Amino acid sequence: MITVALKKVTIIAEAVLEPRLIREIRALGATGYTVSEVRGEGSRGVRASDWEGDNVKVETLVGAGTADRILEHVAATCFEHYAVIAWVTDVQVVRGDKYLNPSDREPS
Amino acid sequence: MITVALKKVTIIAEAVLEPRLIREIRALGATGYTVSEVRGEGSRGVRASDWEGDNVKVETLVGAGTADRILEHVAATCFEHYAVIAWVTDVQVVRGDKYLNPSDREPS
Amino acid sequence: MITVALKKVTIIAEAVLEPRLIREIRALGATGYTVSEVRGEGSRGVRASDWEGDNVKVETLVGAGTADRILEHVAATCFEHYAVIAWVTDVQVVRGDKYLNPSDREPS
Amino acid sequence: MDMLELVRLNLLSPIILAFVLGIVATLVRSDLKFPEPLYTALSIYLLLAIGLKGGAALSETSLAALGGPALATLGLGIAVPLWSYAIVRRVGRMSVADAAALAAHYGSVSVVTFIAALSFLDAARIGHEGFLPTLVALLEVPAIIVALLLARLRGGAGRGSWGTVLHEVLAGRSILLLLGGLVIGAASGTAGLARVAPFFVAPFQGALVLFLLEMGMVAARRFRDLRTAGAFLLAFGVGMPLLHGVLGVWLGSVAGLSLGGSTVLGVMAASASYIAAPAAVRIALPEANPGYYLTAALAITFPFNLTVGIPVYFAVAQWMHAGGTG
Amino acid sequence: MDMLELVRLNLLSPIILAFVLGIVATLVRSDLKFPEPLYTALSIYLLLAIGLKGGAALSETSLAALGGPALATLGLGIAVPLWSYAIVRRVGRMSVADAAALAAHYGSVSVVTFIAALSFLDAARIGHEGFLPTLVALLEVPAIIVALLLARLRGGAGRGSWGTVLHEVLAGRSILLLLGGLVIGAASGTAGLARVAPFFVAPFQGALVLFLLEMGMVAARRFRDLRTAGAFLLAFGVGMPLLHGVLGVWLGSVAGLSLGGSTVLGVMAASASYIAAPAAVRIALPEANPGYYLTAALAITFPFNLTVGIPVYFAVAQWMHAGGTG
Amino acid sequence: MDMLELVRLNLLSPIILAFVLGIVATLVRSDLKFPEPLYTALSIYLLLAIGLKGGAALSETSLAALGGPALATLGLGIAVPLWSYAIVRRVGRMSVADAAALAAHYGSVSVVTFIAALSFLDAARIGHEGFLPTLVALLEVPAIIVALLLARLRGGAGRGSWGTVLHEVLAGRSILLLLGGLVIGAASGTAGLARVAPFFVAPFQGALVLFLLEMGMVAARRFRDLRTAGAFLLAFGVGMPLLHGVLGVWLGSVAGLSLGGSTVLGVMAASASYIAAPAAVRIALPEANPGYYLTAALAITFPFNLTVGIPVYFAVAQWMHAGGTG
Ligand SMILES: Nc1ncnc2c1ncn2[C@@H]1O[C@H](COP(=O)(O)O)[C@@H](O)[C@H]1O
Ligand SMILES: Nc1ncnc2c1ncn2[C@@H]1O[C@H](COP(=O)(O)O)[C@@H](O)[C@H]1O
Ligand SMILES: Nc1ncnc2c1ncn2[C@@H]1O[C@H](COP(=O)(O)O)[C@@H](O)[C@H]1O
Ligand code: NA
Ligand code: NA
Ligand code: NA
Secondary structure (H helix, E strand, C coil): CCEEEEEEEEEEEEHHHHHHHHHHHHHHHCEEEEEEHHHHHHHCCCCCCCCCCCCCEEEEEEEEHHHHHHHHHHHCCCCCCCCCCEEEEEEEEEEHHCCHHHHCCCCC | CCCEEEEEEEEEEHHHHHHHHHHHHHHHCCCCEEEEEEEEEECCCCCCCCCCCCCCEECCCCCCCHHHHHHHHHHCCCCCCCCEEEEEEEEEECCCCHHCCHHHCCCC | EEEEEEEEEEEEEEEHHHHHHHHHHHHHCCCCHHHHHEECCCCCCCCCCCCCCCCCCCCEEECCHHHHHHHHHHHCCCCCCEEEEEEEEEEEEECCHHCHHHHCCCCC | CCCCHHHHHHCHHHHHHHHHHHHHHCCCCCCCCHHHHHHHHHHHHHHHHHHHHHCCCCCCCCCCHHHHHHHHHHHHHHHHHHHHHHHHHHHHCCCHHHHHHHHHHHHCCCHHHHHHHHHHHHHHCCCCCCCCHHHHHHHHHHHHHHHHHHHHHCCCCCCCCHHHHHHCCCCCCHHHHHHHHHHHHHHHHHHHHHHHHHHHCCCCHHHHHHHHHHHHHHHHHHHHHHHHHHHHHHHHHHHHHHHHHHHHHHHHHHHHHCHHHHHHHHHHHHHHCHHHHHHHHHHCCCCCCCHHHHHHHHHHHHHHHHHHHHHHHHHHHHHHHHCCCC | CCCHHHHHHCCCCHHHHHHHHHHHHHHCCCCCCCCHHHHHHHHHHHHHHHHHHHHHHHCCCCCHHHHHHHHHHHHHHHHHHHHHHHHHCCCCCHHHHHHHHHHHHHHHHHHHHHHHHEEEEHHHCCCCCCCCHHHHHHHHHHHHHHHHHHHHHHHCCCCCCHHHHHHHHHCCEEEEEHHHHHHHHHHHHHHHHHHHHHHHHCCCHHHHHHHHHHHHHHHHHHHHHHHHHHHHHHHHHHHHHHHHHHHHHHHHHHCCCCHHHHHHHHHHHHHCCCHHHHHHHHHHCCCCHHHHHHHHHHHHHHHHHHHHHHHHEEEEEHHHCCCCCC | CCCCHHHHHHHCCCHHHHCCCCCCCCHCCCCCCCCCCHHHHHHHHHHHHHHHHHHHHHHCCHHHHHHHHHHHHHHHHHHHHHHHHHHHHHHHCCHHHHHHHHHHHCCCCHHHHHHHHHHHHHHHHCCCCHHHHHHHHHHHHHHHHHHHHHHHCCCCCCCCCCCHHHHHHHCCCCHHHHHHHHHHHHHHHHHHHHHHHHHHHCCHHHHHHHHHHHHHHHHHHCCHHHHHHHHHHHHHHHHHHHHHHHHHHHHHHHCCCCCHHHHHHHHHHHHCCCCCCHHHHHCCCCCCCCHHHHHHHHHHHHHHHHHHHHHHHHHHHHHHCCCCCC
């Protein structure tokens, strides 16, 4: 099977951030995203709300450049005040080129 | 800890496909699978149904050969008409050999 | 984006094990964890309970040493009697050093 | 009551207003979200409740009384998809798969529209036969099978053995709960129903308010698809219900149904399925575009019937029954 | 009423038919699925409702009246696991862990079977003591502790400090809600209960219909395990309830319970826990095979009691009470 | 009734006892968990039910009668955050963001506390104006806007355009359901309400029991934050409700509200929002610490009002209404 090497960016954040995160990762070049409800604990004892269904996990498959931009953005705007964790995994995606945006294609 | 290198195949698809996907990946040699409910957006604006709990994420740990067969199969039969995305990740699995089927064992 | 290479340990287990697993992975050095509800099938036909919300997926980002300790522990105490699967993935984590505990920092 | 008064009575009922509130919630992009389990719970409840009530009524109905209406219903289930298919192909110039998909939806029935019709009659204090839910069970399946058969014959059906497809339709949760409810209701009779009435009968209208709030949100999320749907689909989504509604009312009257019963058969014929049909079509006809069939059923026909259709079919029934209660 | 009539009355009640519908849904592989939160919500509701009603009754009961039945219940909770364990070891030749696990389940009580018995009595218009839910709370825990103690003594228990295990049992949600409901009901009295009755009392039977629909699906999913369960487990799953049912009825009569109350104590003794016991056993006795204990409790004993057991224990109670209402 | 009797009446009501049970469940680390969809379903239900009842009452109220109380409510919504902010800054010496966050919460209103007050009056058989839910809708939003404005003026607000923030508050689900319910209730009138009453009116108190059980668990999970909260927050969380409660009662009496109505306006003023305010504040004032504002609103003020506050404000109202019914 021919696959394309992409980056999977995973962001776990307070549920209240979901609309904003989705808006922003799309603006930064992601062609899609997948969200699921999760719960967890980290260094921050306090939680923003006990009603917002805890945390969300947002995953998006993107090219390396877009991945970088998303992480930069999240680190710059969310880490200080919100409960957020973000990481990247290398993945091999079937028909992966359709998840690349133009900016990702150029450098490679 | 001694672990075995396997492939994790992840498929995100319309919930209506769940029974079929599970039947087929088992037939192709997966020894197990894990499903969770997710939601998301991609290139396809339209959704098959607003009632089927959106999308499902199916994950299965398999040998490289089985992973390939599953991806081939999904690409051939689901990509044209359904909202589907599929990828592979390298993972290190505890007692991983019990998730290999005979066909995966031979080549290694 | 500067990221830190960490291990993501994923454990899928019967829901009844959740409190125990969380207690133990924290004791073994994880600084946090994320849990979600999943369902699945594996080699074990029988399930402990049909009411406990099926399985849980526990994910924790940790240093390599902690990852090893967690996997050793799970393999030693859970694999025999419970329906459990566990694996490790390499990930690149934003501000990743805050998820390392002292024992992970020394060797590197 | 004249037409306008009927429409007003209908539009100001709590369930229709809740539907509108759901639409508003989506349009103002409120963070109101219905948890999926709540939606599922409500739909299990509504289907079972309708079945139980219908079953208890059935236990007191002579089979003779049921014969005519049942035949009329089956006839609708077989004939409606045939001409719906032809119209979509000829007039709409859509693909075989899309035509068959639309035929399946418009030939089958929307349980919620049916319930809204009963609720309308209750508010207008018009009686109706208790066995009507049985007719819903009869109308749900045939059209889907006829439409899929059509698609196969015309070479438009891609996937799925007949076994899978039939299983999907017949063991689908809406048929199972409706039929199951009917059997439980019939077997345990009115005494049995009385014991569960404080759960399944009295709070029914209120539960419907919650459900229609969610339906409003779901329908409104489809509204943006209306732009791409095109003029044909709009005309189809309003014209077919009117045609089928009048036909249903007429068939009901001929088959001996009361004023209320004929109205409900009209509503059933006019309604388009969006639970059983979409699930079966998505599996058996993956090449059909849900942007057409779901949008037509959910964003056009459902709101149309709910707001304007039901009082119109009732007015037609009054006219046919020559001055009924009006 | 003769035996057959009682069984018929029971089998045609909406709750039993709903249970059967759930089994059918699983057997025909319907896509009907109960969202897990709905199951949890219903079980919270049922436990709390039972507790509230029992508590309000308790607020009007003299402690003297409760003494005998409470002692009888505690006696059952301690003795039943002892001989259940011995029978599984000697006759069934199973491991220590499996024997202790089965002993815990059969010594404890199934709240839903208890509720079904009340519902049966209501339909047959047989009165019963209001404080019976208190006995359920008393019967739930001791057997689990006795069985786990047995396993430890015989060297079969692998893991978990006593603290963890006791906490699991005593702070488990079923005991907490039942006891909590009892206390709330007792403290706020019948006046308090009256205010919440339209939620916790009137719709109770209907909510039970939904719950048993789900129980039918859950039990049926275990049916395939029956093949591997073997003849001993089948005999055990039917024989023990009969034995314990008759014993419970007898003890109840001796302790001064009414016809209805003795029937219910029989049902409680006959029932096997599948909420509190499985959770505790899975943690404290991981080497016990859920394929045995859950299958026996859920796929054999629960359906048996629900359909045949309850009317049988009632008939026995009638006979013991020398011609009760029969 | 004297003060102690009032407090006792309140404490032994099923809803308060359920709240306590929730606290106990958390403290004993029970595995009882409320599925999130159940919580959401109950909150949709409660908000809509309150709106519907208020709307139906509104359809029979002259606007004149509403004028005074509405003005009083708006006045509270604008003034309370101003002095709350000042007190937190001056006395509490907290940051601008934290002060504005607390001001938003204490100026807005807790719907559940409001409902508990109605429930208390019902139990004490004290009448009240039917339009009170309208006042809740009026009180919910202004304080949040005033507080965020304050934060901007003092340079403490980090993020979010005004558009986003206003949208968050005005299209938030609590305002949408409350206003939506009011409009539906007003449009369909008492006849419309009667049709859905077996769902939205009769079971309301019981549904509230479930909801407060969950609220107890949520509040108790915040208890450990109390240690870090400090003396000021404790004093603030008890002192402000007392101050605002008396003020609200007085304003209500002056504006012509009945004994019951004045009590409720007092409770509204005394209560601190924990649905609308936290969501808006978290987005618009991320630098404010939820460990302060949520802990104060949820773990201090909410339990205080629920147990002690409501009877106290009622006693004050009795005193102001010069011997009312006492
Ligand atoms: N080491 C970790 N591994 C996995 N998830 C984590 C970890 N640390 C934090 N999280 C998740 O990120 C959320 C916010 O973490 P924090 O900002 O540290 O409070 C938590 O609620 C967890 O869901
Ligand atoms: N780039 C992406 N990253 C993560 N998930 C995606 C992405 N694109 C699509 N998806 C998921 O796959 C589903 C189907 O996508 P599509 O077929 O593009 O409509 C969406 O609903 C998302 O859940
Ligand atoms: N090969 C696999 N791939 C993904 N998940 C698996 C696999 N095998 C088992 N699982 C998950 O692990 C749980 C326990 O597996 P088992 O112990 O094999 O019964 C299952 O319920 C699945 O959720
Ligand atoms: Na139709
Ligand atoms: Na028992
Ligand atoms: Na306030």
